Amino acid sequence: MxxxxxxxxxxxxxxxxxxxxxxxxxxxxxxxxxxxxxxxxxxxxxxxxxxxxxxxxxxxxxxxxxxxKFGRKPGQKGDGLAIEGNxxxxxxxxxxxxxxxxxxxxxxxxxxxxMGGMQSLGASGHEHHAMNSNNKVWGGIGSSYSPGQTNKNEVLPPIPIEVTAMQFAFLFHYPEGDIISGELHVPTGQPVTMRMESKDVIHAFWVPEFRLKQDVIPGQPTILNFTPTKAGRYPIICAELCGPYHGGMRSTVVVEDSEKFNEWFNKNSKSPNLNT
Ligand SMILES: [Cu+2]
Known part of the structure; x- marks a missing residue:
């Protein structure tokens, strides 16, 4: 050269x-x-x-x-140079x-x-009814990561939510208030730990705004942990072809500040208020 x-x-x-x-x-x-x-x-x-x-x-x-540069020029005949190896x-x-x-x-x-992906799924038994906000359970994806920001001293306990997927909907159950909702409500700044299981075929819980996607499998619970940071309404999309209406298997996650979330929680809660 x-x-x-x-x-x-x-x-x-x-x-x-x-x-x-x-x-x-x-x-x-x-x-x-x-x-x-x-x-x-x-x-x-x-x-x-x-x-x-x-x-x-x-x-x-x-x-x-x-x-x-190296294309055949007009009038050029014959083969190019035979180059072997370099x-x-x-x-x-x-x-x-x-x-x-x-x-x-x-x-x-x-x-x-x-993002917490290497944590073992740990507690995957079915003792979730004994759950309260002091129980440390449901490890898994998304859990351990806390960015180097503000409220390090104040770590809120994760909100446990049980997710059931079926053809063609997601159901969200809040064991603490015994709430069942078709829409996922979560507060900003507080970790959420979801235990997900499917009733029929494999689905996938996907929220593009959270950059999280996790399969929901029949007979084998999966765990997904996250902490929402921005209030808004974001789509929940089933990301696993699960049948003829797979394309319609969508829901919404409503992220609100904790005041509004508590309002929603208390309004829908069936058991005595544990959220105070
Ligand atoms: Cu699905």
Whole structure:
């Protein structure tokens, strides 16, 4: 490689990375982030999108350049040069993807761990009727992560909710107030621990604004923990093809400040008020 083309390649590579990083920083494809999980997830999304943008632009650019530069010119006859093997090039194009994939793998694992994904599902027995807000139960996805923010001193107990999925609806049961609702109500800033089970086939509980998705399986309860951060109404979508009306299997999660949530809770609660 001549000195000039080395410089040109370096400059183009730096420009490519800069453009990729810029795209990754400025892309805005995700809905608003309404749980403590969301910023962690979005960080990974940004990194993956940056890598994807660099690869896409780099490869497409090289292909287009090669089409123009090395294409058959008018009047050219015969075959091109027979080139066989280039060890340093082969090492280079094996090493780069290997490093990228290893990095993505380790980083994804780290994000999954930070979101609490590596915690064991622990208590999955059926003793949930004995539950009260002091019981520490239902570990699992989303639980341990608490971002380095404000109320570290005041950790609220998680609200237990039992989720039942069936063709084609979700039902939410609050053991503490014996409330059954077709809509999920949760307060901002307080952890929620959901124990989910299906009555028939496999469904999946998905709230894009929370960046959380978890299968709901018949006969095998799954746990999903999260802490909502932004008030609003967000869609709950069944994300597992579960039958002819799968597309209509939707509900709503209503995130409210704790005052409004308590109002809703007390209004619907059948048992004496345990929420004070
Ligand atoms: Cu479903």
């Amino acid at each position: 001549s000195k000039n083309s080395t410089i040109l390649t370096t400059v183009l590579t730096i420009a490519l990375i800069a453009i990729g990083v810029w795209i990754g920083e400025n892309i805005n494809l995700l809905p608003i982030d309404a749980s403590t999980n969301a910023p962690v997830y979005d960080e990974l999304f940004k990194v993956l999108f940056t890598i994807g943008a660099i690869l896409f632009l780099g490869i497409t650019g090289l292909v287009l350049y090669s089409l123009i 060890l340093s090039l082969e090492i280079f194009w094996t090493a780069i993807p290997a490093i990228v994939i290893l990095f993505v793998g380790i980083y994804s694992y780290d994000i999954y761990d930070r």
